[in-house]
Amino acid sequence: MEKLIFEKSVEGRRGVTFPTEALEGFSVDQVLPKEFQREIPLPLPEVSENELMRHYTRLSQDNYGVDTGFYPLGSCTMKYNPKINEDVARFPGFSQVHPLQPKEASQGALELIYELEQILSEISGMAGISLQPAAGAQGELTGMLITRAYHQGQGRQRRKVVIPDSAHGTNPASAHLAGFTVQTVRSNRNGLLDIDDLAKVVDEDTAALMLTNPNTLGLFERQIEEIVRIVHDAGALMYLDGANLNALLGLTRPGDMGFDLVHFNLHKTFSTPHGGGGPGAGPVGVASSLIPYLPFPVIQKAEGRYLLDSNRPQSIGRVHGFYGNFGILVRAYTYIRRLGAIGLSAVSRNAILNANYLKKKLEAHYPVPMDRSCMHEFVVSAKAFREKGIHAWDIAKRLIDYGFYPPTVNFPLIVPEALMIEPPESESRETLDAFAAAMLEIRKEIDQAPEKLLGAPDTCTVGRMNEVQAAKQLNVRYEPK
């Protein structure tokens, strides 16, 4: 295993040498009072430039990403990120603007923001868009804050948000953070929202239903119109968790289904990088009645010029500095404009086709609990293998040895030993066949050599972690000797 950069440190070794003449007669005391100076020198690693490069290059080669292989991580839509997105984001007109420069000098950037809002509005059927939230979960929180402001604007206090038991964990977290209590509504035997349970749970205290459609089993909520009617009849709002929008582009629209709010994950649906926790973008779309509550500033177009309006008395306020993570918006805009309307609907059609193709290849070997045609992803259960001592994550770890990133495991919570598989549109039939072949090999190993799964992965720099110890005794700080 690669040593830490600190462990490679040799006292006095340097990557660069600074000129000393310029500093002659200079003392740190001249610019920084003694009380703010370190007493012990910062223990930075001392290495040469080539050692540094080799170290980080080797570490990067241990990474697995969409540029190295298939990444069927359900609910996360790990599609390929086209490199033209990166070229466009580096155009000087986009990369060298500053949000504080005069608006007359940044009209091009503002135009892109304005147009991306128009495009997302068209795709989703929502009247107003804010591109500010920096991630899906922040989009959810923004949506929940808008929900709260809306009900307060109607002169009423509603305390409850209803969320299905199959939802992403971020949904109850976001509702809670916005001051709501959460009530769970059950899924029925078909893996869809239980309408009878919903009708019982939704009442005059309900602020919103947060729904994912297609849901986390990859199934389209066929009774969506009835669901919307129940929720709207109670005066509550419909919130769409847009994690699974990759199944809907150009086929149907949240606004047409009756949703009042939706968040987008540009990194899932519109090919911006997921990487490293950000920067990201989780725009929010709302119905026309909610536009006054959107975060400010709001971009507007008047007489061919673009301007930012911060005079929004009913707005929930700012959710991000300036106008969100602009570089990410450029990448999503590039992706959408490159594909066009026909291309985008082909994205969803191919994503659905890929998922159903793979499901057909696997379903005889791995039980699919809620079995019908899926949308862009599907869930198999490894529960039948428990008696052999095999769990979902043993299959996941073994897949790494076969060269694939594992699917999402143990989610959604309503399926025991779930493996949630999402093959995005950007994957070829050959890739899907290779993945299915690996899954079938592993299925044989479960019967004939289960120890191969229990010991996996064998081929990585780092073997199987002790998950319990990792959760209880996390230690990620290097302490110099």
Place this chain on the structure above:
Amino acid sequence: MIPEDLRYHKDHEWVRANGKRAVVGISDFAQENLGDIVYLEMPKLGLVVKVGDEITEIESTKTTSPLYAPVGGTIVSINEVLEDKPELINQDAYHDGWIVAIEMNQPKELEQLMTDEDYETFLQKEEH
């Protein structure tokens, strides 16, 4: 094996009743589905709960799951060993892995809970 001498709640809590005192834990089915339990938020002594109220949260390597009150009353005792050894719930769900004891204010609520046979049938239905 589902012990005969306990009563069961639909959210997979068990109750061992003795007079007004009810010892509460989660079933073997529940611990199996949660996977390795890594943390139990210590419940509050003296907390007054009614049936279905959330008592605390159990965190496993897979998920975080609430512990619901199968009967109403006051929490009079907590299994403090679980603070350092939450894995006892995995190892011995029905004995050493007990979580709280509740002083029931209406012991008749026990009649609403499932017997071992009811619970077995319930589990079969849950598993489709």
